[in-house]
Amino acid sequence: MARPGLIGRGLFYLLFGLLALDLAFGSNDSSQGAVERVATAPFGRFLLIGLTAALVSLVVWKVLQAVAGDPVEGNEATDRAKYAMKALTYAGLAATSVALLIANWDSSSSSSQSSESGDTQQQATATVLGWPGGQWLVVIGGIVIVGFAAFELYKQAVEAEFMQRLDTTSLDESTRKGVEWSGRAGYGGKAIITAVIGVLLAVAGLQHDPDETEGLSGALRDLADSGWGTVLLMFIGAGLFLFAAFSFIEATYRRTT
Numbered sequence: 001m002a003r004p005g006l007i008g009r010g011l012f013y014l015l016f017g018l019l020a021l022d023l024a025f026g027s028n029d030s031s032q033g034a035v036e037r038v039a040t041a042p043f044g045r046f047l048l049i050g051l052t053a054a055l056v057s058l059v060v061w062k063v064l065q066a067v068a069g070d071p072v073e074g075n076e077a078t079d080r081a082k083y084a085m086k087a088l089t090y091a092g093l094a095a096t097s098v099a100l101l102i103a104n105w106d107s108s109s110s111s112s113q114s115s116e117s118g119d120t121q122q123q124a125t126a127t128v129l130g131w132p133g134g135q136w137l138v139v140i141g142g143i144v145i146v147g148f149a150a151f152e153l154y155k156q157a158v159e160a161e162f163m164q165r166l167d168t169t170s171l172d173e174s175t176r177k178g179v180e181w182s183g184r185a186g187y188g189g190k191a192i193i194t195a196v197i198g199v200l201l202a203v204a205g206l207q208h209d210p211d212e213t214e215g216l217s218g219a220l221r222d223l224a225d226s227g228w229g230t231v232l233l234m235f236i237g238a239g240l241f242l243f244a245a246f247s248f249i250e251a252t253y254r255r256t257t
Contacts, residue, residue, distance in 0.1 A: 001061040003251045008054025010247030012093065013190070013240045015051075020237035024230050048101045055094035062087035071257050072165050135205050142202025149195035156187035162246070166253045179253075183246040189239015192232075 065083035069075030073083075155161045162183045168176045 001057050001064060002254060004054055005058035005061040006247050006251035006254065008051065008056075008058045009090075010244040010251070011051055011054055012244075013186075013247065014244035016193075017237045017240035017244060020233045020240060024233035024237060045101070048097060052094065052097040052101050055090060055097055059087055059090045059094050062090060072255050138205030139202050140205075142198045142200070142205060145198030145201060146195050147198075149191045149198060152187060152194070153191035157184045157191060160184055162187065162250075165255060166250060167255045168253060171253075179246070179249055182242045182249070185239050186241075186243025186246045189236045190243050192236055192239070 062083050065073070066080050066087055069080060070083070073079060160180055160183060163180055166179070168179065171179065
């Protein structure tokens with residue numbers, strides 16, 4: 001399940017890289033998310049079938065890691081909790097992909113379904129904001145996401161910890177270095193986007209406004225609307241492409257023990 005799951009992760013971030021570049025070069029259609037754009041592309045149904053199957057594989061793999069541990073990434077309770085959180089995250093993405101796939105079998109319902117899927121995160125944040133102390137839970141959640149982004153930036157983009165998961169003995173030195181730098185740059189771009197999402201979530205909590213909450217697509221759109229966002233979007237798009245490429249590489253060279 002790991003190898004098709006990693007391919008699914010690569011496809012997902014490839015889509016967001018394309019979305020980042022599309023927004024950087026002045027796309028007039030910024031209302032759709034990356035997965036929604038697949039649905040409206042030529043042969044979108046077939047692309048969605050592939051993406052959905054790969055994302056489901058990714059979810060199953062993360063659930064298996066949470067239950068049984070992982071011989072490469074660890075078996076500790078903290079590791080299993082990390083796998084479980086990732087399983088929940090990817091399950092949300094897979095659910096969106098499944099919903100869009102179902103909606104696009106009936107073209108008349110696709111636009112409404114896409115709109116509903118785009119509001120899910122705002123609805124969830126609004127629910128939490130309505131709890132006692134919910135405002136501060138949202139703020140703390142945003143801070144935790146920013147902290148995770150900083151941690152991942154250091155461990156992966158700086159220390160290249162991801163190389164421990166790969167068996168690169170069959171690669172020559174120059175190819176191995178290329179793999180390493182694609183991973184560093186890819187994790188860097190991913191960490192920046194994650195940090196932006198965390199900041200937006202914290203702002204939503206401080207302002208008590210769930211409309212300020214954004215996912216990956218929303219974070220890219222916010223960057224596109226800022227004065228300095230175009231250049232940053234180009235770098236982020238390149239970074240997400242490299243992270244997608246690294247995901248495909250990991251699917252090939254990931255160690256099993």
